[in-house]
Amino acid sequence: MPLRAARVGRVGVIGHPVAKTAVVAKAVTPGPSPIAKTAVVAAAVTPGRAGRRRL
């Protein structure tokens, strides 16, 4: 199915070939279960969590 004619010849907005994003599976192996890691991430972004940063 061809694209609409209006899309052809127009200047694009992406600008360069896109690279595939790292798949989340990388984050869940090896180690604790994905559910456990999800909980850890959720805790890391919980409001009020402080004291971890070292500058």
Place this chain on the structure above:
Amino acid sequence: MTNLTTEPAVQDTDLDELGPVDYIVVEFPAGASNFTGEMAKALLALVDSGTIRVIDILILTKNEDGTVDAKEFSDVEELGPLQVVEGQLAELLAADDVVHLAAAMDPGSTAGVLIWENLWAAPFAAAARRSGGQLIAHGRIPIQAIIASIEADEAHSTEGE
């Protein structure tokens, strides 16, 4: 709450009030798709709540020989409730963009490309501009990076025990 799916698209958006525009390419490997209507429902909820405005949608298929077929959203059969969204698309993407976006796809896969305006961010972005601010960096922190950071912290703590 304004039901945006039943109102005409915003045609006269003041450029200064425009929210950030993002895109995603969601790939469905061959034989792995399972369309239940859940995605459409979630997308409509974001539109109806005024969180986003959908600007463009394309369906891409990358053949085994690397060639790419692009399908307009309006050519998708049985759009169902997404018919309203289709009627509001701005068709921002150019043919060149299709080539660039498909570069991330694996042969044999199908992908949905979604371009949207973050309406939720527009008031803050406009306020920042009026205050003299200029956007000099933006990005997304991958969940993998957060996990890696936490794990490194934990390992560091363990070493110290």
